[in-house]
Amino acid sequence: MTQRNVTGQKRRNSSGYIEIRVPDHPYARARGWVAEHRLVIEAQINRFLQPGEVVHHINGIKDDNRPENLMLFASNREHMAFERTHCKHGHQLEGDNVAIRDDGHGYKYRQCRICERAKHQRWDVKNRDKKRIYNAKRSRKAA
Numbered sequence: 722m723t724q725r726n727v728t729g730q731k732r733r734n735s736s737g738y739i740e741i742r743v744p745d746h747p748y749a750r751a752r753g754w755v756a757e758h759r760l761v762i763e764a765q766i767n768r769f770l771q772p773g774e775v776v777h778h779i780n781g782i783k784d785d786n787r788p789e790n791l792m793l794f795a796s797n798r799e800h801m802a803f804e805r806t807h808c809k810h811g812h813q814l815e816g817d818n819v820a821i822r823d824d825g826h827g828y829k830y831r832q833c834r835i836c837e838r839a840k841h842q843r844w845d846v847k848n849r850d851k852k853r854i855y856n857a858k859r860s861r862k863a864a
């Protein structure tokens with residue numbers, strides 16, 4: 722069995738990760754702090770994570786420790802290999818999903834098409850709302 726948060730103490734560390742105080746955790750740091758995302762995975766797989774195992778945040782948000790946002794890797798090497806071949810939202814950067822873009826300074830980068838499409842959709846929605854507000858103001862003035 723893995724340990725629960727017995728002290729009720731929680732903090733955000735300087736790297737932006739949430740930590741929970743579990744003094745009797747076998748891999749706790751000084752003063753008993755353990756990364757919350759590791760505890761979430763441990764509770765799911767019902768064993769302690771080895772120090773070499775790495776937990777990845779799928780959406781890139783370091784304090785989003787919902788189980789569905791976390792991915793476990795056996796080593797940092799596997800973790801880094803995953804990050805090289807996937808965008809920061811976890812889509813595979815391969816084949817049709819990769820667009821090569823230029824940042825305007827001659828630097829080429831790989832862009833995830835799924836994310837790019839999602840970004841454009843968000844932009845359209847935002848601007849549609851702006852237009853609607855603008856039109857509403859205009860029609861009020863005209864009345």
Ligand SMILES: [Zn+2]
Pocket residue numbers: 776777778800804
């Ligand atoms: Zn990662």
Ligand SMILES: [Zn+2]
Pocket residue numbers: 808809810811812833834835836837
């Ligand atoms: Zn993506």
